[in-house]
Amino acid sequence: xxxxxxxxxxxxxxxxxxxxxxxxxxxxxxxxxxxxxxxxxxxxxxxxxxxxxxxxxxxxxxxxxxxxxxxxxxxxxxxxxxxxxxxxxxxxxxxxxxxxxxxxxxxxxxxxxxxxxxxxxxxxxxxxxxxxxxxxxxxxxxxxxxxxxxxxxxxxxxxxxxxxxxxxxxxxxxxxxxxxxxxxxxxxxxxxxxxxxxxxxxxxxxxxxxxxxxxxxxxxxxxxxxxxxxxxxxxxxxxxxxxxxxxxxxxxxxxxxxxxxxxxxxxxxxxxxxxxxxxxxxxxxxxxxxxxxxxxxxxxxxxxxxxxxxxxxxxxxxxxxxxxxxxxxxxxxxxxxxxxxxxxxxxxxxxxxxxxxxxxxxxxxxxxxxxxxxxxxxxxxxxxxxxxxxxxxxxxxxxxxxxxxxxxxxxxxxxxxxxxxxxxxxxxxxxxxxxxxxxxxxxxxxxxxxxxxxxxxxxxxxxxxxxxxxxxxxxxxxxxxxxxxxxxxxxxxxxxxxxxx
Ligand SMILES: Nc1ncnc2c1ncn2[C@@H]1O[C@H](COP(=O)(O)OP(=O)(O)OP(=O)(O)O)[C@@H](O)[C@H]1O
Ligand SMILES: [Mg+2]
Numbered sequence: 270x271x272x273x274x275x276x277x278x279x280x281x282x283x284x285x286x287x288x289x290x291x292x293x294x295x296x297x298x299x300x301x302x303x304x305x306x307x308x309x310x311x312x313x314x315x316x317x318x319x320x321x322x323x324x325x326x327x328x329x330x331x332x333x334x335x336x337x338x339x340x341x342x343x344x345x346x347x348x349x350x351x352x353x354x355x356x357x358x359x360x361x362x363x364x365x366x367x368x369x370x371x372x373x374x375x376x377x378x379x380x381x382x383x384x385x386x387x388x389x390x391x392x393x394x395x396x397x398x399x400x401x402x403x404x405x406x407x408x409x410x411x412x413x414x415x416x417x418x419x420x421x422x423x424x425x426x427x428x429x430x431x432x433x434x435x436x437x438x439x440x441x442x443x444x445x446x447x448x449x450x451x452x453x454x455x456x457x458x459x460x461x462x463x464x465x466x467x468x469x470x471x472x473x474x475x476x477x478x479x480x481x482x483x484x485x486x487x488x489x490x491x492x493x494x495x496x497x498x499x500x501x502x503x504x505x506x507x508x509x510x511x512x513x514x515x516x517x518x519x520x521x522x523x524x525x526x527x528x529x530x531x532x533x534x535x536x537x538x539x540x541x542x543x544x545x546x547x548x549x550x551x552x553x554x555x556x557x558x559x560x561x562x563x564x565x566x567x568x569x570x571x572x573x574x575x576x577x578x579x580x581x582x583x584x585x586x587x588x589x590x591x592x593x594x595x596x597x598x599x600x601x602x603x604x605x606x607x608x609x610x611x612x613x614x615x616x617x618x619x620x621x622x623x624x625x626x627x628x629x630x631x632x633x634x635x636x637x638x639x640x641x642x643x644x645x646x647x648x649x650x651x652x653x654x655x656x657x658x659x660x661x662x663x664x665x666x667x668x669x670x671x672x673x674x675x676x677x678x679x680x681x682x683x684x685x686x687x688x689x690x691x692x693x694x695x696x697x698x699x700x701x702x703x704x705x706x707x708x709x710x711x712x713x714x715x716x717x718x719x720x721x722x723x724x725x726x727x728x729x730x731x732x733x734x735x736x737x738x739x740x741x742x743x744x745x746x747x748x749x750x751x752x753x754x755x756x757x758x759x760x761x762x763x764x765x766x767x768x769x770x
Pocket of ligand 2: 311668670
């Protein structure tokens with residue numbers, strides 16, 4: 270083995286995040302690290318990268334014992350990490366970010382020309398092209414990730430860790446990234462990739478290590494396993510296919526007609542019309558960046574459309590504030606959990622009622638009903654199996670998938686006629702995905718309307734009673750559950766026109 274982790278243990282308070290974990294990584298190998306939310310995947314990666322200090326255990330590289338006390342130590346040993354939340358300087362250029370910490374110098378000064386050359390050379394070598402003079406603030410998510418990868422390559426890493434790199438990418442970007450990862454391995458880099466998407470594991474990895482509740486529970490060569498076995502190893506049970514209870518839709522809860530919105534002269538929403546009834550899950554299928562984000566913002570009061578009608582439960586909501594719209598009966602699972610869903614420093618009780626704290630249930634005369642709210646929070650955490658240490662813990666300390674589960678719990682369980690669920694299972698493990706899907710179904714079966722926006726076509730297909738396909742800020746097609754098929758929907762998602770195929 271090229272890299273070996275031996276008996277790694279790491280605790281946070283009462284939580285044993287890594288419990289005596291051992292595994293190895295071969296040279297040029299792609300190893301997928303999988304497991305449920307809170308299983309300890311990010312923790313062990315951060316130990317390798319010098320961000321977490323283990324309580325005990327040893328790490329060997331080429332047979333030699335390593336001392337990793339900091340990120341600089343890790344980089345020195347050739348270990349690099351592309352973290353899920355990118356660590357770039359927004360106002361610096363691409364080149365400045367990539368060479369940061371190890372700048373090329375000329376006569377003692379930063380050599381800008383050489384830095385740009387370096388970026389071009391690396392780009393040519395690895396097929397990762399990007400304009401070195403762009404400012405990071407003008408880069409898309411996919412480009413930012415490419416910058417992080419180039420940075421790791423510039424630091425000469427032999428081992429590269431990717432923590433859920435595909436969670437934030439659109440399908441084309443995912444395909445490109447997986448190709449890049451395979452390419453890096455062919456050139457002798459050793460890769461650890463964390464992902465909840467088992468198809469990606471099958472497509473890209475050579476071997477997989479499965480963690481459960483901080484423990485190593487098994488490893489498999491990809492050539493000798495399948496998705497079914499892996500999901501069994503991960504959650505300790507099989508995931509049965511969904512059965513959908515028939516339901517007649519009721520009254521309109523959301524009615525959107527001819528919605529238009531322009532940003533800096535560019536049309537984003539081009540006369541979009543959709544509706545959602547009581548007792549119905551309506552899915553929006555589409556490649557991210559086709560107006561989904563702006564549509565959600567227009568529905569929730571974060572953005573004012575230029576024209577068009579938006580009615581919620583029969584009431585016109587144009588000009589209403591975010592809170593007024595919420596109070597009219599619109600709950601919202603936001604696509605970016607850290608930007609809109611929670612505050613990293615707020616504790617779990619605060620996070621459980623955030624956005625609803627002014628309601629009589631949670632406060633009276635400006636004072637929070639502490640006892641009730643604590644019970645309420647406990648119930649949510651328990652029902653959705655959120656893994657946490659204690660109630661006073663900040664939301665930011667929860668693992669990525671667990672904070673997502675808490676936000677989803679708060680919004681689904683809130684008594685509202687309408688729910689916007691944007692990427693509701695982003696970053697959650699397959700067991701929790703199934704659980705969240707069941708709860709969305711319950712909400713529908715109670716007679717509420719759900720608008721589901723997801724870049725996972727399989728999620729939209731399996732849950733929706735009706736599907737709209739969005740492309741270029743317009744609805745390009747509409748299907749009932751019975752009519753929808755992956756090929757037809759996929760064709761329209763890529764900009765194909767009905768009657769053209
Ligand atoms: N800085 C921290 N402080 C307190 N607890 C932590 C901290 N980091 C991780 N934990 C806890 O350690 C456990 C493992 O977390 P980790 O982030 O490694 O999970 P994960 O496998 O990456 O999960 P996910 O798939 O949800 O990202 C969780 O219970 C988490 O709450
Ligand atoms: Mg994680």
